[in-house]
Amino acid sequence: MDQNIIITESCRNLRALGRDSLTGKWGLGALGTLLYMVLALLPVFILNGVFGDFEPTTIANIYSILISGPLTLGYAMFAISLFRRRETSPAEVFYGFERFGKAFGLYIVMSIFIVLWMLLLFIPGIIAALRYSMSFYILADHPEMGIMEALNESKRLMRGNKWKLFCLYLSFLGWAILSAFTLGIGYLWLMPYMEVTIVAFYDIAKGNLRSVSRLDGWQEEYNSTDKDTKDFVDPITVYRTPETSSVDADKANEMDQQDRRE
Numbered sequence: 001m002d003q004n005i006i007i008t009e010s011c012r013n014l015r016a017l018g019r020d021s022l023t024g025k026w027g028l029g030a031l032g033t034l035l036y037m038v039l040a041l042l043p044v045f046i047l048n049g050v051f052g053d054f055e056p057t058t059i060a061n062i063y064s065i066l067i068s069g070p071l072t073l074g075y076a077m078f079a080i081s082l083f084r085r086r087e088t089s090p091a092e093v094f095y096g097f098e099r100f101g102k103a104f105g106l107y108i109v110m111s112i113f114i115v116l117w118m119l120l121l122f123i124p125g126i127i128a129a130l131r132y133s134m135s136f137y138i139l140a141d142h143p144e145m146g147i148m149e150a151l152n153e154s155k156r157l158m159r160g161n162k163w164k165l166f167c168l169y170l171s172f173l174g175w176a177i178l179s180a181f182t183l184g185i186g187y188l189w190l191m192p193y194m195e196v197t198i199v200a201f202y203d204i205a206k207g208n209l210r211s212v213s214r215l216d217g218w219q220e221e222y223n224s225t226d227k228d229t230k231d232f233v234d235p236i237t238v239y240r241t242p243e244t245s246s247v248d249a250d251k252a253n254e255m256d257q258q259d260r261r262e
Helices: 010-023 025-051 058-083 090-120 122-131 135-141 149-155 161-172 172-179 187-206 218-224 242-246 249-261
Strands: none
Touching: 010 058, 010 187, 025 058, 025 090, 025 187, 058 090, 058 135, 058 242, 090 135, 090 161, 090 218, 122 149, 122 161, 135 249, 149 187, 172 187, 172 218, 172 249
């Protein structure tokens, strides 16, 4: 059985990682979310209004099924770019349609699995949803993967991490309630905040991010530095890619300051 990373980071620190990645990009995240919402909801309202007197119609349901997979993939790609500080734009939400077949297939197969578990009991359905929750992020990172490969990889990553992700979702409940009192406008900022935080969770589970104190050589480097140099280590910046394990503490501090300016 393949070993996987058990996430022990607190929900508070995971959210801090998400907020930090949105520094200076909250507006960009809101625009991408607005585009996502418009594509997902506006045609449904129009189709229901034209064909169903505001009742759900078969045409609207077919539209939702067809676009849910590509939109979910595109929004995951957009959130990954935001979190990893890559150049992006709201148009990246459309990129999931370039992989329409796999995105649609992944959405259908994942939905079937979750519904089948839901038929047993509600709680097994929730567990199944958590088990396969990383699938679209995996497909965004590895477009060469097949549908079942992405599902199985998500299953592996979430082994021992499902409760942590469930708690992470619950930690946003208060913000979700507050956003509801803004007639839904607050969700334009809450959704990207949640999404990039889930990307942080995914990157840690995947091994793309590691705690500085756990990287080879960093603990000794940290212990040997003076207090002023130690100031660069905080709950937000303790995680960085494994490739940075070879740089010294001064260089890391310089990189952090540059990231914050950007």
